Amino acid sequence: MQVKRFFAADMRTAMKLVRDELGADAAIIGNRKVAGGVELTAAIDYQMPAQPAKPNAALEAELRKTQAKIASAHAELSQREEGTVKDRQLFANESLIAPELPASMVAAVPVAKAQPAQAPAPVAAASDTRALDAMRSELNGLRELLEMQLGSFAWSQTQNMRPQQASLWRRLQRMGLPAELARRLLEKVAHVADARKSWRLVLAYLAQGIRTTEQEPLEEGGVIALVGPAGSGKTTTLAKLAARYVLKYGSQNIAIVSMDSFRIGAQEQLKTLGRILNVPVVQVDPGVSLVQTIAPLMKKRVVLIDTAGLPANDPALRLQLESLASRKINARNYLVLAATSQSQVLKAAYHGYKRCGLAGCILTKLDEAGSLGEILALAIGHQLPVAYVTDGPKIPDDIQLPKPHQLVSRAVSLQSDVEPSEDVMAEMFSGLYSGRRAG
Known part of the structure; x- marks a missing residue:
């Protein structure tokens, strides 16, 4: 019997070391925490x-x-x-x-x-x-x-027992869908014997889970605020929305408000946009509330608010979200999420900004994304209606109203070409037992 100890920073890495060196038949006979990580004792040919x-x-x-x-x-x-x-x-x-x-x-x-x-x-x-x-x-x-x-x-x-289901699991993993959402989808097609039909049904159920706004936010009018972490594309998306409205209705009934006094050049960027579109741009000054700033603009049909992307522990973020949640403003807040972000970043963004009350989300940078599974799973898991999607830097061309079946089709086209390994699939299944949920 061969016995060997393995040291790693975490349990998953240690298990991978065991499988790589001793194989899948190795038995774990001991584990403990040590300085800097964990220690596993494994044996092969363990009787x-x-x-x-x-x-x-x-x-x-x-x-x-x-x-x-x-x-x-x-x-x-x-x-x-x-x-x-x-x-x-x-x-x-x-x-x-x-x-x-x-x-x-x-x-x-x-x-x-x-x-x-x-x-x-x-x-x-x-x-x-x-x-x-x-x-x-x-x-x-x-x-x-x-x-x-x-x-x-x-x-x-x-x-061994359900090879067709195993094949579907692999395909969903290549799309980047988390384990819990994949399990729910596959439960709905467990009774379908035909492989092609079951795959089409899985995609159809996935599309059904994606909600969209009943009416385009710009058509509905009112105060529209874009919130989200730094780098998600809020200012560029706001510029696309403003240009989209001006091209259709003119510049008389739209205004832009900036709450971003932290990022260098943010105000100048919006002022330049205002001059090009002939749209007024107002800055929220320190010591002046958002209600006071926005009051003279309430006669406008649409008021777009650009916010600052601040760290979750920044006190200014709490004040910003409280202002947007005020009933005196009655703003519809849309969470801007970049499709290039990691799953944990997307979850942190949702939980950080949901305090202001979210009317939906806007998915950006689809043209740069490696997969769409993570961002679609978050929107589905928290029932966030998707208001717009953007897929390029052009203003206002690269912004569209979302269609669920098109998003699913795009997610399929972006799926990885590499077949997931046995370790990756085992880890995906372990997510079901750890209690992790999509979002």
Whole structure:
């Protein structure tokens, strides 16, 4: 039996190292947190007791071991007894109770209720916190390891028992769709035997999930604000909207308001646009509220507001969103999302800007995107109507009203040419067990 240790920054990387060096038949016989990451102990040709072959015997054994460790950890944490912690991995060699406290007092006086006058109390509290953090870290590692094993097992079962579904899983992964959305789509076509028909149905259901605005925002009129992170294309999109309106209705009933006093050149860019289109451009000055600035412009049929892309922890962002959420303005706020952004960036943008109340979203930079699966999944998952899509720098040509079937067709055309590896598919399946959702 060959036994070897592997060190990596996280559990997923460590599992990949094990599979690359020892193969898929390697057994994980130990894991623990170490400085700078995790340590896995793996063995090849690991002898298991002879028993009737069952497809999930190893999985059930791993589940029982994990449940036993979690139960033991919770029991020790609740008792808060003095002495050496039995499971060093879970508690990182830290005592849950200050060593100065006599053993006879442990059961009678819980650490959490220690009198403020006692000197050991802060030490006990700090030790208890560290032990709790260590336990949480170890449990997270165990959960991540279990999820990887469950994902690998589930993917193997799908390939063996439902090869047609496995083929559809691969195609959806190449489109960049997250695991949870892919699962929901495939559940709807599980009864379809024909492979081509099932694929067409999957795309049809995907298109049905994409919502669009019932009426074009410019046609509806009113105050329209574009919000979103820096670099998403807010100012360029606003310029396209303004030019689109002026070409159709003229420049008499439209105005532009800028709330971006942070980015160098932002005001000059909009002023230049205003001169070209013969549209008034107003800047929100420091110390003046948005309500006061916009009041003289309320007679205009359309007022477009350009906002600053600020970090999520910037206090100015909170004030900006509160202004846009004011009922006195009654603005319709559209989240501008770049199709080139990573999935985590898109999710952070949604959760950061939803506080102002979102009427929908605008998808930009489709011409630069490598895939559309992530951005479509966010719009579907949070039921954000897509108001416009942009696919180039030309003003106002490169902005269109969205059509769901065209977005899906474009997503299919952008799917990766590289067939996903077994590790990638196993990781996709592990996302179903980790509780991650699209958005």
